[in-house]
Amino acid sequence: MQGGPIKKASEALQLLLRSLPENCCFNVVSFGSNFDSLFKTSQPYSEESFLKALKHAQEMNANYGGTEIYNPLKWVFENSKNDMPTSIFLLTDGQVYNVDQIVELIKSSEEKKNDDLRLFSIGIGDSVSHNLVESVSRAGKGYAQFVTNNERMDKKILGMLKNAIKPPIKDYNITWTNQILDDNLPTETNPVDKPIISFFSDNTTPPTTDQKIFTNIKIQQAPYLIPPIYPGTRFIVYCILENGIEPCKEITLSGISTEGPIKLSVSLDPVALQGSKIHTLAARKLIQDLEEGSSFIHKHPKNSGKTIPNSLIREQVTNLGVTYSLASKYTSFLAIDERDNKLVAEVKSPPARRIVPVYAPSLVAMRCYAPIPASRAFFCAAIQTSMIGAAGLAPEANQSDEIDQVATDLSTITIKSKSPKIETLYKFLDLQSFDGSFLPSTKFYSWFDKNNFKDFEFIGIKNEKVLCLALAMAYLEIIMFETFKDECEMCYGKAKKALKKEVGDDEQKVNENLEKARKWVKKWADE
Structure with a gap:
């Protein structure tokens, strides 16, 4: 690149x-x-x-x-x-x-x-x-x-x-039905009769026990384990219910946050869809879960501690792939072009002309370029x-x-523009310290066409550090937020935190100083 x-x-x-x-x-x-x-x-x-x-x-x-x-x-x-x-x-x-x-x-x-x-x-x-x-x-x-x-x-x-x-929200769970299913009942462990081993046996291989893997799940959810859900991102979860299982009229998504349990209820409106596109998408997600070891077979409590054989996963993936015509690790498509070998017509045409390139002699100097990787x-x-x-x-x-x-020359950028460029934002943020402060400097004042602190006395902010922070925040709000709010929002938040620290965490003083700075920046931007 x-x-x-x-x-x-x-x-x-x-x-x-x-x-x-x-x-x-x-x-x-x-x-x-x-x-x-x-x-x-x-x-x-x-x-x-x-x-x-x-x-x-x-x-x-x-x-x-x-x-x-x-x-x-x-x-x-x-x-x-x-x-x-x-x-x-x-x-x-x-x-x-x-x-x-x-x-x-x-x-x-x-x-x-x-x-x-x-x-x-x-x-x-x-x-x-x-x-x-x-x-x-x-x-x-x-x-x-x-x-x-x-x-x-x-x-x-x-x-x-x-x-x-x-902090992420954890332990997501979706309630798909109000019916009590065997899937959700506690697993009962029955004692296994193990053969008696002689004290003098030379066999070092432990006796095998028949582990029955639970696969008959009546609600197939994909992904089976719901990952963290983040603001601004899309998340889709599929559910295939066995015949006879009635879904809730209102499904519930619950989880655990740092502040306690949370819950979201969504009304379910049954819609009859033609074809099997949704089922195919659900099957693709089920295959992904199986291939990545995060399916209901791998993670269901009834299979806890059991070794899941690869043959079972292969069987499950193959069944889904064949049923829904999906390519996977174990299934693929074979295209067969069926043709009728009967000769329809014979067309005679003159032989095509071929243009044969004439290569330069080996002693002729030539310039060539390898393709850029x-x-x-x-x-x-x-x-x-x-x-x-x-x-x-x-x-x-x-x-x-x-x-x-x-090829933008930052020195020619109009810093007052109501439609600023991202380069203007980067250049302005060069004036900000790691802790969010905008320290007084000749460079900072020149950004606003001024020379020093005295040029801002009429604003009514007596503390120089507070003035610089308030001006910077007002500039970001008025000039940058309309176009680049997402890009500078966190830097703005750090500046606000630094301003609160300067005024002793007094929210009223923060707002008063910021309002004074806003009035001046609006007037300056319109000049």
């Missing part, structure tokens, strides 16, 4: 770093054919660590080769802090061959962290593996997003950050309570991509 796309990714990482909460630890891991980390271990978010990471993001380039994700992810898991929740942001534009191995790594790491680990992924460009991006996010209980080479990723990655720093890996970012990792990009010789390059 060259030119504009890498520039946009670098800017998105910078904005992500600016938006991190103060009480987190973070790291940046760049990867490709090899990988390296900015810090040896996750560092507390401070002025020093922030500036170092920001410089790293600004200087990031495509020099990491192909895509190798397993080892950098393994390093991140092994070096993350165990005393706080971990969120990982994986950005890639490549493909790998060992998706299953990566998924197993994520699942095992999640178990070690007692489910205090989440992984969010963004796929970039047309060549990225959707299977990779979606599989790792499902295994990591996050979600996946995709962007094109010409699309900005700022809004999507900041949406992920907002969801990552919120598609870039493979991108950024991976991880934060603890959010930890940030970043992935590297495929190397390219020092060539400039004139088509994708954003």
Whole structure:
């Protein structure tokens, strides 16, 4: 990835770093054919660590080769802090061959962290593996997003950050029917008569016990285990009821949040649909659950502690694939073109002319260019309570991509424009410290066409730090929010927190100072 796309990714990482909460630890891991980390271990978010990471993001380039994700992810898991929740942001534009191995790594790491680990992924460009991006996010209980080479990723990655720093809702459950089913009854364990073993037996193989796997479930839900549901994302759950099972008139989704139980009831309006499209989609999701080891067969309480044979999974997947005409690990399509061999007519035509190229002699100097390889890996970012990792990009010789390059001279940007550019926002946020403060400086005052604090005495804000924070917040509200609210909302929140700290957590003083700043910024913007 060259030119504009890498520039946009670098800017998105910078904005992500600016938006991190103060009480987190973070790291940046760049990867490709090899990988390296900015810090040896996750560092507390401070002025020093922030500036170092920001410089790293600004200087990031495509020099990491192909895509190798397993080892950098393994390093991140092994070096993350165990005393706080971990969120990982994986950005890639490549493909790998060992998706299953990566998924197993994520699942095992999640178990070690007692489910205090989440992984969010963004796929970039047309060549990225959707299977990779979606599989790792499902295994990591996050979600996946995709962007094109010409699309900005700022809004999507900041949406992920907002969801990552919120404690997830857990233990989701959906009530599909009011009928009492055998599926939900407690499992009774009957004692197994084991054969008597002689004290002098040389056989070291333990006797086998016949484990009957429970498969006759009357409500097939897919996914069987409902993952965390995040604001701004779509989630679909399917349910196939056995004949004779009546659904509720109102289905209920329940879960457990940090503040206690939550519940959502949805009225069910029966609609007769023609065909079997919904059933096919449900079957596809059931197959996905079976292949990933998260189906009702694997996770039902009646099968707890039992070894699920691969032959049973294969049988279940094959039945679904054949019934609903779906391709899977064990089913595929075979197309047969049936033709009538009868000769209809014979057409005679003159032989076609062929143009044979004449090759230049071997001694003639020629210039040729190898095709530019598609870039493979991108950024991976991880934060603890959010930890940030970043992935590297495929190397390219020092060539400039004139088509994708954003050749905007920031010095010519109109900072008062009611339709500002994203580059204006980035330039303004350069004035903000890691803790959200906008410190007094010549550069800050010149942004508003002033020289110093005295030029703002007429506003009526006597504290210089309070003035700068109030002006910055008013500028973001009035100039930036209409177009880039999602991109700057978290930086605005950090500024508001810093302002509250300056006025002694007095909400009334915050509003008073902010209103004074708003009046001036509105007048200044209209000049």
